[in-house]
Amino acid sequence: xxxxxxxxxxxxxxxxxxxxxxxxxxxxxxxxxxxxxxxxxxxxxxxxxxxxxxxxxxxxxxxxxxxxxxxxxxxxxxxxxxxxxxxxxxxxxxxxxxxxxxxxxxxxxxxx
Amino acid sequence: xxxxxxxxxxxxxxxxxxxxxxxxxxxxxxxxxxxxxxxxxxxxxxxxxxxxxxxxxxxxxxxxxxxxxxxxxxxxxxxxxxxxxxxxxxxxxxxxxxxxxxxxxxxxxx
Numbered sequence: 339x340x341x342x343x344x345x346x347x348x349x350x351x352x353x354x355x356x357x358x359x360x361x362x363x364x365x366x367x368x369x370x371x372x373x374x375x376x377x378x379x380x381x382x383x384x385x386x387x388x389x390x391x392x393x394x395x396x397x398x399x400x401x402x403x404x405x406x407x408x409x410x411x412x413x414x415x416x417x418x419x420x421x422x423x424x425x426x427x428x429x430x431x432x433x434x435x436x437x438x439x440x441x442x443x444x445x446x447x448x449x450x
Numbered sequence: 451x452x453x454x455x456x457x458x459x460x461x462x463x464x465x466x467x468x469x470x471x472x473x474x475x476x477x478x479x480x481x482x483x484x485x486x487x488x489x490x491x492x493x494x495x496x497x498x499x500x501x502x503x504x505x506x507x508x509x510x511x512x513x514x515x516x517x518x519x520x521x522x523x524x525x526x527x528x529x530x531x532x533x534x535x536x537x538x539x540x541x542x543x544x545x546x547x548x549x550x551x552x553x554x555x556x557x558x559x560x
Contacts, residue, residue, distance in 0.1 A: 379552060386547075393546070429494070439548060443491075
């Protein structure tokens with residue numbers, strides 16, 4: 339039973355480009371969460387999604403960031419026009435409802 | 451808003467001794483608490499949890515204590531082993547809203 343998968347593991351983008359981060363939840367999980375960890379900081383909640391629905395996006399910046407979890411396929415976190423301050427580790431977690439969240443290995447985004 | 455706080459950024463203990471990691475929270479609506487362990491370049495790994503209706507949960511060398519009146523929880527690791535060296539995150543949850551502390555880096559010296 340595969341765990342939470344994230345790809346790519348490392349992503350390098352130049353300022354102004356777009357970054358797409360993918361997350362495949364554990365089998366049987368329909369809830370996906372995205373977190374960001376800046377250097378020397380804890381995990382900051384960004385967005386919580388169920389299939390085809392955004393449940394809570396209170397932690398996501400209003401501009402340039404978007405997330406989706408389509409009926410088929412992985413969840414996508416999209417960052418448009420990246421800036422250096424977007425450089426961070428982005429973690430995805432999945433769960434069944436009200437159950438423990440299990441994390442993927444993360445995507446390390448570097449913006450040059 | 452820092453609803454979950456881990457005030458000690460780092461902790462160093464000797465192998466075989468007890469490690470105590472602390473966590474405070476402010477939101478009384480939280481009803482479930484978790485500890486995650488994170489190694490460099492990996493995702494957080496679930497370690498142990500406790501419901502708000504309990505005050506203690508034990509799993510092998512790991513015990514979590516919850517003091518609801520003080521809004522405080524702690525993780526005890528005994529005996530500590532070098533392989534326990536990692537960053538430990540405390541998390542508090544209400545429904546599916548989960549908030550993390552900033553983490554405590556534990557170093558267990560041989």
